[in-house]
Amino acid sequence: MIAIIDYDAGNLKSVEKAIQHLGAECKITRDAEEILGADKVILPGVGAFGDAMEKLHQFGLVEVIRQVVLANTPFLGICMGLQLLFESSDEAPGVEGLGILPGKIVAFPKAESYKIPHMGWNSLEIQEDARLFLGIPQQSYVYFVHSYYLEAADLSDVAATTEYITHVHASVERGNLFACQFHPEKSGEVGLQILKNFCTL
Numbered sequence: 001m002i003a004i005i006d007y008d009a010g011n012l013k014s015v016e017k018a019i020q021h022l023g024a025e026c027k028i029t030r031d032a033e034e035i036l037g038a039d040k041v042i043l044p045g046v047g048a049f050g051d052a053m054e055k056l057h058q059f060g061l062v063e064v065i066r067q068v069v070l071a072n073t074p075f076l077g078i079c080m081g082l083q084l085l086f087e088s089s090d091e092a093p094g095v096e097g098l099g100i101l102p103g104k105i106v107a108f109p110k111a112e113s114y115k116i117p118h119m120g121w122n123s124l125e126i127q128e129d130a131r132l133f134l135g136i137p138q139q140s141y142v143y144f145v146h147s148y149y150l151e152a153a154d155l156s157d158v159a160a161t162t163e164y165i166t167h168v169h170a171s172v173e174r175g176n177l178f179a180c181q182f183h184p185e186k187s188g189e190v191g192l193q194i195l196k197n198f199c200t201l
Contacts, residue, residue, distance in 0.1 A: 002026040002199065003038035005065070007055040009045030009080060011183075018185035018192065024199045032064045040198065041068050044185075045080030046145070049105065050092030052080050062098065069100055069177055074201045076132075077179030082150065082172065085179055091148050101172060101179075102153035111165045117147040122162040122182075124170055130159035132171065132178045134197050142170075142180075142187040142194075150181060176201070 002019055004012055006028045019026040019042075026042075027034065035041055043065065045052055056062050068075055077085050086097045089105035097105075108116050123139040144162075150169040152158050159178070160171035171180045178198060184191035 001038050002040045002042060003035045004028045005035060005041065005043045005061060005081075006030045007045070007052065007059055007061055009047050009052055009055065011044050011046045011079070011185075014183075015042060015044045015078065015185045018195055019199065022192065022196050022199055030059050030061060032060065035061075035064050036067060036071075038068075038073065040074040040076070040201070041065075042076045042078065042198075043081035043084065044078040045084070047080055048091060049080070049083055049089040049097070049148070050095045052084055053092070053095050053097065056084070056098075065098060066100065072176045074176045074198065075178065076198050078185070079146065079181060079183055082179035082181050083148065085172075085177070086150065086152075089148060100177065101157055101174065103151055103157075103169075104153075105148045106151050107148055108165050114165045117145060118149075118164045119145045122164055122170075124160040124162055126160045127158065127173075130171070130173055131201070132159060132173055132180075132194055132197050136190060136193055140190045142182040142184065142190055144170075144182045146181060 159173040184194040
């Protein structure tokens with residue numbers, strides 16, 4: 001069973017629908033025992049970094065997420081779920097992220113003719129050995145919605161990048177920990193293949 005962590009962050013239903021479409025069993029939950037007992041765990045989410053961390057603390061999920069990662073259970077962060085795995089965000093100065101991976105979330109620089117938030121389809125430059133992108137061709141397009149982007153401190157964690165105003169770390173992978181800044185559940189066949197790769201790890 002795949003546990004989809006519920007911390008009132010929105011976008012849970014579309015992730016659930018995509019996973020069910022692939023024929024995998026999943027459940028939206030914030031129950032610690034269910035999450036810790038799951039075969040795989042997904043942390044989706046849209047919204048603000050500070051609010052999201054506050055909710056994770058409120059529901060007692062910070063320690064649960066750390067235990068899942070320590071147990072080497074396959075874990076996938078999506079959009080806000082990627083950002084929360086890192087140490088801090090320009091969006092919420094002084095708020096500590098989960099700090100599971102080294103790096104920070106920074107605001108896009110302003111640039112003429114570029115809109116913020118970044119909303120739309122961008123192509124990916126994929127690392128050769130990235131397990132989440134097995135069978136995905138280089139320069140495949142995926143769907144983004146974000147105003148802040150990841151600067152990973154350890155470049156060996158970066159599984160895919162894209163270009164929008166600047167060089168964006170679009171996906172990370174370390175052991176059984178995976179995360180995407182883009183929304184695979186809204187990225188058509190490419191996104192479904194990414195989710196399938198995660199489901200079949």
